[in-house]
Amino acid sequence: MAKENAKKKMPVxxxxxxxxxxxxxxxxxxxxxxxxxxxxPGQAVSNGGGAFMIPYFCALLLLGIPIGWAEWxxxxxxxxxxxxxxxxxxxxxxxxxVARYLGVIGILIPLAVSFYYTYIEAWCLGYFFHxxxxxxxxxxxxxxxxxxxxxxxxxxxxxxxxxxxxxxxxSIGTFVFWAVTFAINxxxxxxxxxxxxxxxxxxxxxxxxxxxxxxLIRVLTLGTPDAANPEQSVVNGLGYLWNPNLSALTNPQxxxxxxxxxxxSLSVGFGVIINYASYMKKKSDVVLSGLTASATxxxxxxxxxxxxxxxxxxIFLGTSNMIGAVQGGTFGLGFTTLPVVFSHMGGAGNTIxxxxxxxxFLAAITSSISMYQPTLAFLMEALGWTxxxxxxxxxxxxxxxxxxxMYFSAGGIFWSTIDDWVGTFLIFILAMVQIIVFxxxxxxxxxxAEAHHGAHFKIPRFYRFIMKYVTPTYLxxxxxxxxxxxxxxxxxxxxxxxxxxGAMALIAGVTVALVIVTRIGExxxxxxxxxxxxxxxxKD
Amino acid sequence: xxxxxxxxxxxxxxxxxxxxxxCYYKILTVDHHKHD
Numbered sequence: 001m002a003k004e005n006a007k008k009k010m011p012v013x014x015x016x017x018x019x020x021x022x023x024x025x026x027x028x029x030x031x032x033x034x035x036x037x038x039x040x041p042g043q044a045v046s047n048g049g050g051a052f053m054i055p056y057f058c059a060l061l062l063l064g065i066p067i068g069w070a071e072w073x074x075x076x077x078x079x080x081x082x083x084x085x086x087x088x089x090x091x092x093x094x095x096x097x098v099a100r101y102l103g104v105i106g107i108l109i110p111l112a113v114s115f116y117y118t119y120i121e122a123w124c125l126g127y128f129f130h131x132x133x134x135x136x137x138x139x140x141x142x143x144x145x146x147x148x149x150x151x152x153x154x155x156x157x158x159x160x161x162x163x164x165x166x167x168x169x170x171s172i173g174t175f176v177f178w179a180v181t182f183a184i185n186x187x188x189x190x191x192x193x194x195x196x197x198x199x200x201x202x203x204x205x206x207x208x209x210x211x212x213x214x215x216l217i218r219v220l221t222l223g224t225p226d227a228a229n230p231e232q233s234v235v236n237g238l239g240y241l242w243n244p245n246l247s248a249l250t251n252p253q254x255x256x257x258x259x260x261x262x263x264x265s266l267s268v269g270f271g272v273i274i275n276y277a278s279y280m281k282k283k284s285d286v287v288l289s290g291l292t293a294s295a296t297x298x299x300x301x302x303x304x305x306x307x308x309x310x311x312x313x314x315i316f317l318g319t320s321n322m323i324g325a326v327q328g329g330t331f332g333l334g335f336t337t338l339p340v341v342f343s344h345m346g347g348a349g350n351t352i353x354x355x356x357x358x359x360x361f362l363a364a365i366t367s368s369i370s371m372y373q374p375t376l377a378f379l380m381e382a383l384g385w386t387x388x389x390x391x392x393x394x395x396x397x398x399x400x401x402x403x404x405x406m407y408f409s410a411g412g413i414f415w416s417t418i419d420d421w422v423g424t425f426l427i428f429i430l431a432m433v434q435i436i437v438f439x440x441x442x443x444x445x446x447x448x449a450e451a452h453h454g455a456h457f458k459i460p461r462f463y464r465f466i467m468k469y470v471t472p473t474y475l476x477x478x479x480x481x482x483x484x485x486x487x488x489x490x491x492x493x494x495x496x497x498x499x500x501x502g503a504m505a506l507i508a509g510v511t512v513a514l515v516i517v518t519r520i521g522e523x524x525x526x527x528x529x530x531x532x533x534x535x536x537x538x539k540d
Numbered sequence: 541x542x543x544x545x546x547x548x549x550x551x552x553x554x555x556x557x558x559x560x561x562x563c564y565y566k567i568l569t570v571d572h573h574k575h576d
Contacts (some may be wrong), residue, residue: 049545049548239545242549243548244542292566292567295559295560302553458567
């Protein structure tokens with residue numbers, strides 16, 4: 001009787017995706033972001049060009065897709081038990097408290113990343129706005145070095161990199177763009193899965209594809225715009241990225257870079273898929289949905305990212321300026337190199353620039369809404385709160401986190417520390433937890449049987465071996481190499497730099513808060529008689 | 541662009557477009573009522 005009364009007090013999560021396509025587009029939207037258009041081509045050029053695709057597709061088949069299938073399966077399994085957050089689902093799938101508390105990482109990652117991701121998203125909106133108004137002040141007749149200097153100057157001021165306090169430093173416009181961006185995000189998430197997130201991605205994803213096709217067609221039809229430099233052509237631009245350097249295949253760094261690109265691009269181990277999949281119908285196809293979401297991400301990454309940015313930069317800047325463009329990384333290529341490229345496009349440059357930054361904004365917003373939803377679901381589930389009340393607490397968390405990110409803006413040190421430790425390091429940990437829970441704790445055979453409920457095709461039999469042995473080993477090797485390469489320097493820089501210590505303190509504070517909420521939730525779930533330790537199969 | 545460059549690019553594009561095309565074809569043509 002007590003259990004029945006407690007059950008009545010539990011919030012009944014009735015939310016479900018209205019269509020199969022909705023959840024696929026939502027997960028794809030979460031995965032498709034700035035990295036697809038900017039990071040991927042830079043990585044490919046730096047790691048063997050066309051030869052990079054061999055380790056890249058190996059990583060897709062052995063790392064990205066299997067972990068994705070595991071996460072989709074666990075999410076839907078949790079949803080069948082009425083659970084929607086990473087801690088509760090991993091606790092049920094992983095049969096106990098250890099997996100449940102490790103599942104807190106699945107809330108920490110999207111929440112902490114959202115602190116700075118929305119800020120970067122606001123840059124895209126701001127650049128879009130400036131291109132609508134006529135560009136960012138690059139003189140089309142000036143030498144490339146002067147144009148690049150102007151683009152860097154605009155970027156530095158707009159993003160507050162020069163000194164702390166993006167608001168106090170004269171970049172109040174950036175704050176306004178952030179406020180608009182944040183409000184859109186919260187409004188979409190508050191409206192719920194079907195009316196907010198699903199409706200938006202159903203519109204945003206096709207729009208993004210159309211905009212990418214427009215930019216792609218423009219770039220591929222540029223021909224040889226400068227008659228004085230006939231070698232700066234579309235074909236040579238494509239060759240700059242795709243001509244393979246086969247000797248790169250013997251370099252372990254190439255394989256590591258390819259695995260890293262796949263891993264971060266697909267958003268596996270991020271805590272989003274597990275939450276989104278929990279709103280699927282009990283017989284929805286997780287095998288096809290997981291594969292389709294990965295395929296969509298690859299389409300944007302290779303099909304668009306692999307053809308647009310480097311080609312455009314090469315045509316207008318030439319080989320001599322490409323090294324700087326590639327070494328500038330994701331943000332250098334996107335916010336300082338491409339504006340120079342747009343200035344060379346004549347009258348159409350500002351229009352193409354506006355389309356480009358609006359497309360990046362859509363890519364970013366479909367990712368950022370997926371970062372708020374897991375925390376919202378977690379607060380509702382663990383505290384038994386209404387969506388409105390949980391949204392208010394989420395907003396409080398985000399205001400504190402994002403204001404700190406925006407205030408301590410000098411050099412991007414504060415947010416890049418969160419990106420290193422949460423957006424990179426912890427993703428490895430969560431992915432490892434997920435694949436071990438799926439293949440070893442729950443059992444790979446039971447896990448695959450669960451995945452096959454409602455599936456239109458079965459996961460090939462050899463994936464049993466891959467998911468149990470190859471993927472965890474591959475992940476462990478990549479993670480080991482990653483730590484060996486980065487951890488000593490990261491730890492050293494935290495010890496020396498107060499801004500980095502502040503970012504670590506923020507991460508620690510958020511972690512403690514989430515653990516406390518999990519503890520409260522654990523007590524409530526037990527009192528309500530929920531099977532949070534996964535002792536029985538779902539009763540639907 | 542070398543022959544190997546063309547091969548790498550076209551092979552990669554065929555793979556990603558083919559995979560996405562096949563997935564969406566399956567999504568749009570399967571019997572939804574049978575499974576949902």
